[in-house]
Amino acid sequence: xxxxxxxxxxxxxxxxxxxxxxxxxxxxxxxxxxxxxxxxxxxxxxxxxxxxxxxxxxxxxxxxxxxxxxxxxxxxxxxxxxxxxxxxxxxxxxxxxxxxxxxxxxxxxxxxxxxxxxxxxxxxxxxxxxxxxxxxxxxxxxxxxxxxxxxxxxxxxxxxxxxxxxxxxxxxxxxxxxxxxxxxxxxxxxxxxxxxxxxxxxxxxxxxxxxxxxxxxxxxxxxxxxxxxxxxxxxxxxxxxxxxxx
Numbered sequence: 575x576x577x578x579x580x581x582x583x584x585x586x587x588x589x590x591x592x593x594x595x596x597x598x599x600x601x602x603x604x605x606x607x608x609x610x611x612x613x614x615x616x617x618x619x620x621x622x623x624x625x626x627x628x629x630x631x632x633x634x635x636x637x638x639x640x641x642x643x644x645x646x647x648x649x650x651x652x653x654x655x656x657x658x659x660x661x662x663x664x665x666x667x668x669x670x671x672x673x674x675x676x677x678x679x680x681x682x683x684x685x686x687x688x689x690x691x692x693x694x695x696x697x698x699x700x701x702x703x704x705x706x707x708x709x710x711x712x713x714x715x716x717x718x719x720x721x722x723x724x725x726x727x728x729x730x731x732x733x734x735x736x737x738x739x740x741x742x743x744x745x746x747x748x749x750x751x752x753x754x755x756x757x758x759x760x761x762x763x764x765x766x767x768x769x770x771x772x773x774x775x776x777x778x779x780x781x782x783x784x785x786x787x788x789x790x791x792x793x794x795x796x797x798x799x800x801x802x803x804x805x806x807x808x809x810x811x812x813x814x815x816x817x818x819x820x
Contacts, residue, residue, distance in 0.1 A: 606633040606790040609685035611676075611693035612640055616647025618691035618712060621779040622786065623654050631783055632790040637683035639676060641695045657683065663695070673701040687789050690744060691782070699746035707796035709744040710789075712782050714774050716756055717742060721749035726770045729761060737761050737770060739778045740810065741785045743796050752801045754794060757781040757813040780817040788819075 605626075610619050619638060625631035638651035643660040651658035659679055666672040680688060690697075690711040702709060715725040717740040720732075729737045738758040745751035757777035761770060788794045793804050800807045811819040 604634075606786070607636045607684060607686045608633050608786070609636055609680045609683050609688045610638045610647075610651075611680075611688065611690045612638060612647035613642050613645055613694040614647060614692045616645070616650040616692065617775070618779060618782055619647050620650055621783060622689075622691070623650065623656075625783050631787055633786060636685055637680065639680055641672075641676075641693070647692070669696075670698055670700060673698045677701050677705070687786075689782075689786070696748070697744065702744055702746055706745075707743060710741055710754065710785070711744050711749075711751070712739060712741050712778060713749050714739050714771070714778065716740060716758065717749060717753050726767045726774065730765065730767065730770065734761050737774060739774055739781050741781060743801070745799075752796060752799060753810040754788075754801050755781055755785045755811040755813060755819060777813065781813050784813055784817060784819055 608622070610622065612619050616638075619635075622631065622633070622635065626633055626635070635651070635654075635656050637657045637659065638647060640648055640658075640660045641663055643662060645660065648658040648660060661672065661676055661679070663669075663672045666675060686708070688705065688709040690709065693711070697709070713721075713725070715721070715729065716736065716738045719734070720728040726737070736758055737760075738756055740753050740756045742749070742753045743751040757780065759770075759773045759777055765773075785794075788803070795802045797807075801810075802808065803811065814820045
């Protein structure tokens with residue numbers, strides 16, 4: 575999700591994972607504390623809010639943060655009684671300064687997990703390193719295929735027979751962190767970007783919720799750059815048609 579510059583990389587090497595940021599407490603009772611980063615409409619945020627309200631997800635959103643003060647996601651949060659805060663990047667001298675301010679606000683909410691749900695700004699390596707294994711992102715492709723933007727256009731141009739979404743740990747490699755789970759959809763004859771995007775979005779929400787529930791159960795961790803599920807290393811989990819991981 576982030577491609578660090580030279581200064582970012584130097585800072586990342588100087589910060590050991592966990593330095594200055596309290597690690598999540600796997601034994602702490604109560605719901606999983608989530609901080610959500612969003613830049614746009616907030617449809618994934620709304621799916622999380624709705625699942626929590628239905629008691630289908632054992633979590634609590636402790637803050638929603640954005641790089642766009644006008645993002646509809648912020649109003650969704652306020653409507654749900656959740657703390658919402660925006661920081662404007664142009665008010666900061668550098669990307670690193672913005673990241674430092676953003677994550678100071680995020681850390682103040684004491685999240686167990688940071689969820690990038692439609693957050694469109696790259697996060698620098700210096701912000702990622704001390705939070706390794708505690709930031710995840712949902713990306714609309716079957717990673718490692720079609721990283722970056724316009725993934726549906728990329729899939730159609732490549733003649734892909736299958737497309738989908740992935741939830742992965744955020745690292746300094748753009749959309750390159752270890753993949754936790756995926757949901758697959760067919761690419762149908764006559765599809766355009768809009769129809770394919772809608773089909774993927776319908777699977778994004780269940781994928782994100784199923785993944786977050788695994789975190790709520792303390793069943794997923796990142797160790798030595800590999801995803802561990804219930805104690806054992808695993809490849810990407812696959813979401814089945816009943817919205818559970820196979």
